[in-house]
Amino acid sequence: MCDHTNRNIYLPHLVTVTDIIDETPDVRTLRLVFQDEQLRGNFSFRAGQFAEYSAFGAGESTFCIASSPTRSGYIECCFRSVGRVTEELRRLEVGDTMGVRGPYGNSFPLEQFYGKNLVFVAGGIALPPLRTLIWNCLDLRDRFGDITIVYGARTEADLVYKRELAEWQERADVRLVKTVDPGGSSPSWDGQVGFVPTVLGEAAPAAENSIALVCGPPVMIKFTLPVLENLGFSDDQVYTTLENRMKCGLGKCGRCNVGNVYVCKDGPVFTARQVKGMPMEF
Amino acid sequence: MQKYLSRHNFYTLLDTLISGGIRVVAPRMTAGIPLYGPLGESVEMVLDQLPRRSAKEAFFPVCEDIMSYEKEGQQVRLTDVEPASFPETVLVGVRPCDAAAIPVLDGVFSWDYKDEFFLERRRKTTVIGLACTSADDACFCTAVGLSPADTRGSDLFLTPLADGGYLCDVCSDKGEALVADTINLFSEPGSSTPLPLAAPSVPAFDLKKVKGWLDGHFEDPLWDGTALRCVGCGACAFVCPACHCFDIVDEGTEKSGKRRKSWDACGFWKFTHHASGHNPRDKQPKRYRNRIMHKFKYYDDKFGQTLCTGCGRCVRICPVGIDIAAIVTEINGMAIECTPAGGETRS
């Protein structure tokens, strides 16, 4: 829903916080509804796109839109409070107003995934950019082949979307492999113990007619890519998202570039081949 | 189209515009230094010194409000800034290096999303350029493909003549309209000869080759060698006519305040620093590399233009003598040595 009229491109839309979900002690989901009635019905985006979220008085922060484009009437964001804006967003209560600009950036080429098996690989707080796509695909379940989700975090407490993990675990049409790092499990833990790349290797999803979607901290990505390569995935079969510091999200302010690539405009979704062609500046 | 404008009529033109309610912005002394600012009368104009900050601030101010917010209970009211309210402006005494940077900036501010703060000022501003008859050894416009008489970015362009008047080139419809409105001040060009133009001393760069070298040298000893002494201030970016990076911040009280857009610089460590603590450009040489890459490669990749017009301001003001003309001269030398096949080596 690109707005290319000559309005103020920096002006956010007002949204109301309608639901607050604490995913972990410091990670929170906010469900947001556009105050403008027309926009509430019209706001559309694609999985993978991001937005600039305003806490008025503190500023703006960049996160993906974590809800699925198939669920209309609201959007969700998910963030860890680490900076001035996210701490302010954390203070918001149900009924409070914040701002949203977007959607920005490119998206996952969903239509190209039709008929293919999907392997989602995520670590820690990096599940939200894949969660939007996971629900998008589950809501259009018959258009895709097998769906495998490998998700891990440092400890059980650090797993986000716990209720949805339980839901995916119940579903016969999803294979969920959840894991925590060694030392991060309680006696009642019913998942794996081990680092995401190792667990992915053991789960060994077939590469043929498959797409892998990987989001996680740089170290996880670094060790996951060779595992996928061993499983037979080519660099064109692997997608990830980059997250650089942004201010405008519009290709103007000049700080999110990796070489000549503007993450806000050319990304945030890239194939492993594209990422390998970039200078090491992310 | 060329016209003659006497020195007296040049000043009369500006005073006529000012009394007609047009905002006339020109270099003028401000707390001891020449800066672009609105003139109260034409005699305030100072044309013998390059303003410390470039003409970009007439389109992209050091800091501007982009909206305001007011909170009341759980509600927030936003007030937009209407670019339509920006005043009609005539920007005068703009040297070719400053004027040429303006259309270069159109690239970033108008691709895809339109930044109306910049673009509306562009629409409402008529630029009167002025040829240079003197240069210092920091000037290098001729090295980046411009000249002391380049009319790029100017709507009218004045070349100083021996009799103190100016030869006025009409370079655009806007320029033509301004001349038409004040036609009695202009006459047909006479016999007075133009003063000799300035001659900057830096030999011309082969910009294609420079870019070609940069394409293959993201990693190179040059960056540490030239930028280890960089102290990480933003002076070079802020005085630059083409640097356009900015920050967006909220300033005000709990209850109300403004959202502002203000100049930012890739030399600051904070520029790319993530809230998590990760910083993709964690060392000063990496930040300096981005500056050179952005000017001579990335902007060309994206918008087909070089993001440097050779004004020399950064050379003059760098606290530690970092000289972009010397660095690009070095790159130019290495680029010329490179074989076209890209099998170059650097000793």
Add this chain to the structure above:
Amino acid sequence: MINTIDISHYGTVAESIRIEAARILGEGLVTAVVAYTAGRRAGSVQPAIITSAAEAERLTFTAASVNNLAVYLTKAKKDIPRSGRIGIVVKGCDLKALVGLMGESQLQREQLYLIGIPCAGVLASTVRPAEPLTAGNLAPKCRECDAQLPEGCDYVPEIDLPLPTPLESTYAAEIARLEGLTPAERWAYWKEQFAKCIKCYACRQVCPFCFCEQCLCDRNKPQMVDTTPRPAGNTAWHIVRAMHLAGRCAGCAECERVCPMDIPLNLLNRKMAKELKELFDYEAGFAVNEKGPLTMFMEKDDQSFIK
């Protein structure tokens, strides 16, 4: 010309620096030498960090050797390789900064090999580097220099020329002028000066005493100083800076030299130094003090401000 300043010994000084730098690097006494080399523009000089004896031949010293190189030894400059002892070329004013940094436990004397300069002055920032040095274009700080011959260095080139006598201080005169204004007039003056500030932080980045790993202005939880270059944030920044340097700044005037907007920043620092002298009989930069007057309490301290 009558007011030309004799700097004919700078050639000998430069040659001595080259020989000494080559020697200490060659003998492995130091791992690096921070000094000056010539730049591209006529007469221009820039800082250089060299690590081999062979590079020493590039070194120079002229009236354009204005930088206070002490900034490269602070922890704020993390990218400068630091191992073993480091050689550094210092003028008397630069040495004061090192003395201050030692007092604040930022540096230790034995880490340094000091090459001192018998200094007759350097050029003001407002003139081209190739101009001959005169009383008229001398850097304002040099007019009142009390440290032409740096003391306690490891090596100082011997010269047989008498150094010029100091001139009347232009800072003192300007401070007296400002002190003579009404508060409203003074406020108007500084408001106009600070209005030019573009928050490039060149003043901070060249200051040897601005070594905070994260400046107050770069922190945003809470945002103590507005970041945008507007009146409130500009004024707050320059006042914070002046206060933080009071009793520490030894007057190298680098902040003022590098300001691209010509804000007379050293006036604030000199005013603070004057207050410190009057209130505590203290001058920064002469002795390695454990604590300056503003970081300790003594019963004889002036307490008249407590009302």
